[in-house]
Each structure stands twice: as C-alpha cells, then as structure tokens.
Amino acid sequence: DQQVKQNSPSLSVQEGRISILNCDYTNSMFDYFLWYKKYPAEGPTFLISISSIKDKNEDGRFTVFLNKSAKHLSLHIVPSQPGDSAVYFCAASVLGTGGKLIFGQGTELSVKP
Amino acid sequence: DTEVTQTPKHLVMGMTNKKSLKCEQHMGHRAMYWYKQKAKKPPELMFVYSYEKLSINESVPSRFSPECPNSSLLNLHLHALQPEDSALYLCASSQGDRASIGEQFFGPGTRLTVL
Numbered sequence: 572d573q574q575v576k577q578n579s580p581s582l583s584v585q586e587g588r589i590s591i592l593n594c595d596y597t598n599s600m601f602d603y604f605l606w607y608k609k610y611p612a613e614g615p616t617f618l619i620s621i622s623s624i625k626d627k628n629e630d631g632r633f634t635v636f637l638n639k640s641a642k643h644l645s646l647h648i649v650p651s652q653p654g655d656s657a658v659y660f661c662a663a664s665v666l667g668t669g670g671k672l673i674f675g676q677g678t679e680l681s682v683k684p
Numbered sequence: 685d686t687e688v689t690q691t692p693k694h695l696v697m698g699m700t701n702k703k704s705l706k707c708e709q710h711m712g713h714r715a716m717y718w719y720k721q722k723a724k725k726p727p728e729l730m731f732v733y734s735y736e737k738l739s740i741n742e743s744v745p746s747r748f749s750p751e752c753p754n755s756s757l758l759n760l761h762l763h764a765l766q767p768e769d770s771a772l773y774l775c776a777s778s779q780g781d782r783a784s785i786g787e788q789f790f791g792p793g794t795r796l797t798v799l
Contacts, residue, residue, distance in 0.1 A: 605787060614688070614774050614790030615727065660726055669739045670715050670778060672788065674726035 574598045575663050577675035586684050590648040594661030594675050597642065601663040605672070606635060606646045609658045618659075619646070651682045688791035690775050696797045699765060705794045707758040707775030716758040717788060718750060719774040727774055733758060765798045772796070 584590045602623040607615035621628040634647045661675040688709045719727040732740035733752040749761040776788040
C-alpha cells in the first residue's frame, strides 16, 4: 500500500517557466511533509518542508502548497532553471514517530534551456 | 560542517563476505538513519538510531546489522547478503529527537553490488 504517491514519473519544462510537481497521500495521520531533490550518484538534498498547520511555505523560488482536505501537496518552482533538473521526492511523516519518512516514487524534472 | 559522509562509495562483495558500511556526521545531530534505495524507486527506511539507541527497525533481515558507536558514527554490518540486496545504501541524520524530525541530511550513499 503506497501511502505517498507521485503519479507523474517525469516532467519537462522550459527554462524560466513554472514547474509544478504534485504529490498525494492517503494517511490522514501525516502532519509533516518535505520535498527532496536528488541528482544521480548523490544523496537526496532537503529543499523545503511544511507542517500540516500551514497551507503554504515559501523559500526563494520554491513554494510548497498543502491541501489537507484533498490530501494533496505540490511544489512550485518559479522560475525554473536548467540546474533544477533532477529527481524530486515528496516525503511525509507523523511527528513523534521517531523520524520515519515515507517517500513517494519521485518525479524526474527536466528543465530545457 | 553540514555534511554526512559515507564510505566506501562503491562496494562489491560475494555472498559469503562480511563487510561494513560507515557513516559520519559532525552536525551534532542525535538521530541517524539507514535507507536502502533500488533503481527507480524511493528510499526505504531500514533503521533509525535516536540518541545512540536503536529506535526503529523496519523488519530488516538479520544479515543487516546496524551499530551506533557514538553520536557521530553509524555503521551497517553486512553478512551473507543476497544479490537482491544490491542497492544504494543511504545514511541520513537529523536534529530530531523522539518528538520531532526536522529535515534529514543525506550522505551520498554507498553503491553495493552483491555477486
């Protein structure tokens, strides 16, 4: 049973445009969500997080939106840059469960010049 | 120092070998993690150490044996592995204690091949 789902395995966007990566979850107990970026042959790098008490968190070009009623979150990257090309993982957790993160399958973003 | 380091980068071992993966962080983090990642799949949690005590074991086979000698070091001892254990093994750390997690900082991983 996949509790965190990223239904788009890949996404291609033109440089300068907005990239929108989507993530759905099924476990209503999740109360903390994170986005990680992964380049080949490297470990995932933390990008941005959001607690379930918020519906938006912004950090520079990255904004995460959370819609709890729809059990959906999205990552917006504006403007997209070629260096953003990587695999993006959405992850979810229940605070107080000792750090267990459940990852989605990942979306490979390609930003074309 | 905001790095998690892992050694070795690559490891090839036979099914009868015993080897160890090492992970180190000097960020003062009190939680450390081992994940396994197969190609085109997300990282899957194996173990969590919180304050140097094993707090989560995700029903990992006993041929994988974690060890946390001190708050900066995490080892994964490997014995009698199977070819299907070939994967990228990622170590991570976070400030979090039992009540919170914060973001996890990942190392670059060890690419393990079992022949």
